Amino acid sequence: MRHITEISSKVEPVTFVEDELELSFRYWYGEHYGRFYAELRDNRRILGMRCEKCGSVLLPPRPYCGFCHAPLRTWVELSDKGAVDTFSIVHTPNAKELIETPYACAMIKLDGCDVPLYHLLGEVEFKDILTGMRVTAVWEEVRKGALRDIRYFRPSEQRSIRSD
Amino acid sequence: MENVAVVGWAQSDHRDTSTLDTRHSLVYKVITEALASAGLSIQDIDIVFSTGSDVVDGGCISGCDMVGALGGHFREESRIAGDGLHAAMLAQMRISSGFYNTALIVAYSKNSENMSGRKGRKMSDPFFHRPLGIDELVVGAMQERAYLHRYKIAPEEVAGVAVRNRKLGAGNPHARLRDPVTLKDVLSSPEIMSPIREMEASPYSDGACAVILAEDRSAKSMGRKLAWISGSAGITASFQPGSDVITHASSAGKATRLAFAAAGIEDPSRELDIIEAGYQYAYQELMLYEAAGLCGPGEGPAFLRAVEDGSAGIEANPSGGSLCDDPRLATGLIRLAEAAAQVTGRADERQVPGARKALALVATGMGIQCTGCIVVER
Numbered sequence: 001m002r003h004i005t006e007i008s009s010k011v012e013p014v015t016f017v018e019d020e021l022e023l024s025f026r027y028w029y030g031e032h033y034g035r036f037y038a039e040l041r042d043n044r045r046i047l048g049m050r051c052e053k054c055g056s057v058l059l060p061p062r063p064y065c066g067f068c069h070a071p072l073r074t075w076v077e078l079s080d081k082g083a084v085d086t087f088s089i090v091h092t093p094n095a096k097e098l099i100e101t102p103y104a105c106a107m108i109k110l111d112g113c114d115v116p117l118y119h120l121l122g123e124v125e126f127k128d129i130l131t132g133m134r135v136t137a138v139w140e141e142v143r144k145g146a147l148r149d150i151r152y153f154r155p156s157e158q159r160s161i162r163s164d
Numbered sequence: 165m166e167n168v169a170v171v172g173w174a175q176s177d178h179r180d181t182s183t184l185d186t187r188h189s190l191v192y193k194v195i196t197e198a199l200a201s202a203g204l205s206i207q208d209i210d211i212v213f214s215t216g217s218d219v220v221d222g223g224c225i226s227g228c229d230m231v232g233a234l235g236g237h238f239r240e241e242s243r244i245a246g247d248g249l250h251a252a253m254l255a256q257m258r259i260s261s262g263f264y265n266t267a268l269i270v271a272y273s274k275n276s277e278n279m280s281g282r283k284g285r286k287m288s289d290p291f292f293h294r295p296l297g298i299d300e301l302v303v304g305a306m307q308e309r310a311y312l313h314r315y316k317i318a319p320e321e322v323a324g325v326a327v328r329n330r331k332l333g334a335g336n337p338h339a340r341l342r343d344p345v346t347l348k349d350v351l352s353s354p355e356i357m358s359p360i361r362e363m364e365a366s367p368y369s370d371g372a373c374a375v376i377l378a379e380d381r382s383a384k385s386m387g388r389k390l391a392w393i394s395g396s397a398g399i400t401a402s403f404q405p406g407s408d409v410i411t412h413a414s415s416a417g418k419a420t421r422l423a424f425a426a427a428g429i430e431d432p433s434r435e436l437d438i439i440e441a442g443y444q445y446a447y448q449e450l451m452l453y454e455a456a457g458l459c460g461p462g463e464g465p466a467f468l469r470a471v472e473d474g475s476a477g478i479e480a481n482p483s484g485g486s487l488c489d490d491p492r493l494a495t496g497l498i499r500l501a502e503a504a505a506q507v508t509g510r511a512d513e514r515q516v517p518g519a520r521k522a523l524a525l526v527a528t529g530m531g532i533q534c535t536g537c538i539v540v541e542r
Contacts, residue, residue: 015183016183019222021222025290027290027291029291033291033292060291060292066402067402085310086306086307086309086310086313086410087306087309088302088305088306088309088357088358088359089355089357089358090297090302090357091355091356091357091358092356092357093297098296098297099296099297105296105298105302105306106306107306107310118293118296118298118302119296120296131309131310131313146295147292147295147296148295148296
């Protein structure tokens with residue numbers, strides 16, 4: 001075997017290889033999410049669950065309590081009105097297929113629910129968004145059983161002023 | 165239970181892209197250096213733990229083809245999904261059992277090779293969060309707004325965290341961002357997700373870190389100053405991001421309480437000399453001080469000013485922390501390496517004189533709901 005004492009520094013090493021991984025999924029909703037999305041679609045209702053052990057009202061519906069780990073059995077209908085808990089303005093898209101930027105998003109505390117719902121805000125100037133602002137869901141006419149069946153939440157006050 | 169010491173460590177020079185190294189050669193280099201720093205060879209190592217991300221690496225169980233570089237063949241070897249600091253805690257438990265003498269912990273990230281945008285969205289659940297694009301940056305932005313709102317904290321206070329860390333990072337040869345910035349620089353950097361500005365976000369970097377732990381007798385036989393692990397804990401809070409929950413870092417609160425109790429620390433602000441905290445966004449450093457009981461709720465900014473003028477009696481992030489480089493999943497392990505270096509007087513140009521006791525902490529995930537921390541002392 002010939003021993004190489006020197007590798008020519010004049011030769012640039014080969015630099016990189018490109019690769020692409022295609023990952024596609026079909027996630028099954030299961031009973032709880034399945035019911036939740038069917039109710040959004042068919043009845044414009046937001047369903048949550050109440051924990052009989054610790055009393056928390058939880059969203060989204062899951063078979064277990066996120067606070068105390070007890071099994072959940074009791075379904076409850078939640079209000080489609082609530083208050084902005086905290087918010088942000090998204091300028092850079094997270095992924096190509098999502099929402100047109102810029103848009104406002106918020107954690108919304110639906111009345112009577114202990115876990116905020118992450119959703120979008122609409123019909124409001126970014127500068128007018130405030131923590132604690134009352135908001136109401138705006139529903140899509142054609143609904144598909146998805147979170148975007150609620151188009152966004154709009155300020156509750158604004159509508160009442162407009163309708164005056 | 166055996167006492168466990170941190171006996172060796174090494175980290176790469178973290179960069180935005182490490183074009184000359186594969187992830188294998190990146191970790192091989194830090195392992196070689198860490199073994200040399202402990203005066204050990206790979207034959208002296210009983211267990212190997214590694215952390216890395218399948219999503220960043222682009223491979224299923226991507227740790228498999230790292231085992232050779234890790235020196236893990238025919239040794240006990242395992243990998244965790246999370247920061248290397250959490251792996252160090254597992255290694256500590258293994259050694260405490262008395263069945264193993266030494267452990268090598270390795271964490272790495274070659275983020276620059278993954279071209280598929282923000283990774284955080286791939287962490288959220290596909291049923292309820294992904295459809296609206298929620299990820300750690302969005303949650304971080306909403307968490308910062310809630311925190312500032314609740315305690316009436318000015319954006320300048322958050323920008324000040326970045327200024328301070330970048331100043332300290334300028335003295336750290338491993339740091340990726342080594343140029344100091346002004347308050348004006350930070351406040352005029354683009355708002356990447358309101359209210360988070362670009363310079364207030366950790367720069368996702370390429371980098372690696374290796375740490376070696378040993379039990380009492382092996383460690384003492386090395387004949388040098390040692391960083392003993394006196395307490396550790398890892399806690400994950402539930403992801404229920406309401407403002408009442410996310411304005412205090414509850415996982416960091418519980419993790420530090422447990423670690424301090426194990427270490428016999430009653431008043432952390434008096435007893436600790438150093439805190440090295442890894443996180444993603446500047447405001448989180450303030451929340452972590454509050455959660456660790458170094459100051460009261462909402463007092464993070466005042467505490468940081470006291471650190472700055474020396475009246476706090478504690479130094480925070482002498483390395484410049486994760487706002488200067490964030491090789492994700494290695495970031496926390498680097499904090500442990502820095503803390504061990506400080507208490508053994510081996511922190512070179514960033515040495516804090518007389519440091520005896522240090523807390524290494526890393527807070528990750530959406531709304532920093534996951535925290536690992538380790539107390540080391542001389």
